[in-house]
Amino acid sequence: MEWIKPLPVASGETKPFWDACKEGKFLIQKCKTCNEYQYHYRAFCSHCWFGEIQDIESKGDGNIWSFTVINRNRSPGFIDDVPYVVAMIEIEGGLKIISNVINCDPWKVYIGMPVKLTFTKATEEWTLPMFEPS
Amino acid sequence: MTDLRKAAAIVGVHEHPTRFAPDKSEWLLQAESAIAALQDAGLEPKDIDAYFTSATQPEGGDLGACSSIMMADYLNIHPKFIDETDVGGASFGYFMNRAILGIQAGLFKCALIGYGATTRSKMVNVGTLGFNDLVGKPMAATPDSFEQIYGITVVGLMGMIAQRYMYDHSVTQEQLARVAVTMRNHAQLNPEARYRTPITVEDVLNSGIIASPLHKLDCCLISDGGAAVIVASPEIARNCKKPPVWVLGFGESFMHHGAGHTDWSAETRNMVSRASKDCFGMAGLTTNDIDMAMIYDAFTINVLLDLEGTGFCGVGEAGAFVEAGNVDIGGSLPINPDGGGLSSNHPGRRGIFLFVEATKQLRGECGLRQIKNVKIAACTATGAAFLARRGTAVHVLGRD
Numbered sequence: 001m002e003w004i005k006p007l008p009v010a011s012g013e014t015k016p017f018w019d020a021c022k023e024g025k026f027l028i029q030k031c032k033t034c035n036e037y038q039y040h041y042r043a044f045c046s047h048c049w050f051g052e053i054q055d056i057e058s059k060g061d062g063n064i065w066s067f068t069v070i071n072r073n074r075s076p077g078f079i080d081d082v083p084y085v086v087a088m089i090e091i092e093g094g095l096k097i098i099s100n101v102i103n104c105d106p107w108k109v110y111i112g113m114p115v116k117l118t119f120t121k122a123t124e125e126w127t128l129p130m131f132e133p134s
Numbered sequence: 135m136t137d138l139r140k141a142a143a144i145v146g147v148h149e150h151p152t153r154f155a156p157d158k159s160e161w162l163l164q165a166e167s168a169i170a171a172l173q174d175a176g177l178e179p180k181d182i183d184a185y186f187t188s189a190t191q192p193e194g195g196d197l198g199a200c201s202s203i204m205m206a207d208y209l210n211i212h213p214k215f216i217d218e219t220d221v222g223g224a225s226f227g228y229f230m231n232r233a234i235l236g237i238q239a240g241l242f243k244c245a246l247i248g249y250g251a252t253t254r255s256k257m258v259n260v261g262t263l264g265f266n267d268l269v270g271k272p273m274a275a276t277p278d279s280f281e282q283i284y285g286i287t288v289v290g291l292m293g294m295i296a297q298r299y300m301y302d303h304s305v306t307q308e309q310l311a312r313v314a315v316t317m318r319n320h321a322q323l324n325p326e327a328r329y330r331t332p333i334t335v336e337d338v339l340n341s342g343i344i345a346s347p348l349h350k351l352d353c354c355l356i357s358d359g360g361a362a363v364i365v366a367s368p369e370i371a372r373n374c375k376k377p378p379v380w381v382l383g384f385g386e387s388f389m390h391h392g393a394g395h396t397d398w399s400a401e402t403r404n405m406v407s408r409a410s411k412d413c414f415g416m417a418g419l420t421t422n423d424i425d426m427a428m429i430y431d432a433f434t435i436n437v438l439l440d441l442e443g444t445g446f447c448g449v450g451e452a453g454a455f456v457e458a459g460n461v462d463i464g465g466s467l468p469i470n471p472d473g474g475g476l477s478s479n480h481p482g483r484r485g486i487f488l489f490v491e492a493t494k495q496l497r498g499e500c501g502l503r504q505i506k507n508v509k510i511a512a513c514t515a516t517g518a519a520f521l522a523r524r525g526t527a528v529h530v531l532g533r534d
Contacts, residue, residue: 008279039394040280046393068293069346075264078285095394111301
């Protein structure tokens with residue numbers, strides 16, 4: 001089925017993140033100098049600025065920190081997709097990741113619900129990280 | 135720090151009476167508002183030596199980049215100082231702070247803060263579109279690509295904040311709904327309010343989920359509108375047509391995603407606390423001194439978070455505070471007697487209307503909805519870029 005929702009755009013800075021998604025890996029980052037985690041993907045440590053940032057493959061386990069069931073979105077691709085869940089998932093390092101929670105009844109999602117990483121292949125070029133009940 | 139208390143005063147205000155103006159541009163709505171505010175002050179265009187305005191493109195009109203020069207050209211004014219700091223609906227609070235600083239520094243003496251928007255005429259669904267569709271720009275690599283692909287909307291953002299807030303503090307949907315009911319009750323006393331038919335808590339809960347836990351009636355309305363505020367030095371203020379409304383204190387603060395570490399719900403409240411601490415510290419006042427408040431009610435949840443952030447009630451207590459009638463006209467802390475953004479006026483960036491209503495209340499010009507003997511009023515406005523990149527401004531205003 002043709003993907004009619006918006007697709008990401010990669011820059012030189014963010015290309016490694018999206019390339020990893022295609023290989024089924026979800027990259028978060030940790031600074032070798034200050035040991036802080038960060039998301040979304042950047043080419044520098046946004047905590048200490050001077051440290052050496054390194055990519056880490058997330059284990060992909062988390063819990064729903066908060067969520068909303070979107071019941072109205074008039075944008076193309078989403079207008080017929082409601083209701084769907086947008087959530088903040090808390091994963092390792094205390095990171096809160098914005099994502100969709102799929103493969104579940106949107107109205108049965110709750111705060112604290114355990115979820116795990118999954119990938120949705122949108123097109124040949126784009127694979128998008130999402131979460132589903134674990 | 136320099137004492138900025140009473141460094142400047144609001145000397146003229148106007149809120150355009152329209153809520154639907156398909157035959158007018160947002161440029162004209164602002165011009166009509168500015169003319170009326172100058173007449174309110176008893177000043178003339180040549181007196182304006184600083185100008186602040188906010189872009190409206192694309193949700194509220196066609197005023198886009200370089201909005202302050204473009205509008206100054208249209209208004210044919212040539213102030214020595216301009217600014218268009220953009221914090222969404224809180225921009226006007228930030229303009230006020232910058233106007234006070236410029237007046238205190240002697241850079242200028244009389245600032246016009248102006249706004250106009252035709253969001254309703256343009257039929258823009260501000261809260262229920264993807265951000266890129268709303269602002270009409272293509273997907274960017276950073277940060278859009280990590281967020282917009284998931285279909286988050288403005289109402290969805292506030293839904294997530296509300297969901298977590300309710301989880302943390304056992305606040306109920308009925309308590310959120312009560313905010314909307316109170317605003318509708320107040321709007322019945324405001325002949326210019328867009329919605330004046332009474333509603334009940336049940337009506338709010340039955341109005342349909344837009345983005346859980348927020349229902350349609352938990353969300354502000356969409357209108358066309360305009361407003362203008364004239365801020366002047368004490369010397370000018372004492373010679374204006376109406377008594378000055380002094381800015382006794384101000385504060386501002388913002389939040390963002392903190393590279394994935396921010397508690398969106400608590401930080402929304404904490405940033406209001408930071409701004410309030412500066413504001414009340416400057417004014418030498420406490421929340422006990424406040425007779426009424428204008429709180430930017432883009433959504434019912436915003437009122438609860440701002441009540442707690444400002445310190446009018448403790449963390450987690452705002453739901454019960456509202457339910458007990460405290461924020462009703464006649465309550466211990468009446469808020470938004472005009473009906474707020476939930477029932478009166480919300481063209482997209484409501485912050486400027488808070489100053490207009492608070493000033494008119496302090497002057498005793500509000501007719502049926504006039505709160506008795508208002509001496510000191512507080513204003514809190516929170517606006518957003520997108521998602522939890524949000525700014526807030528807090529002000530305390532008083533009369534002589």
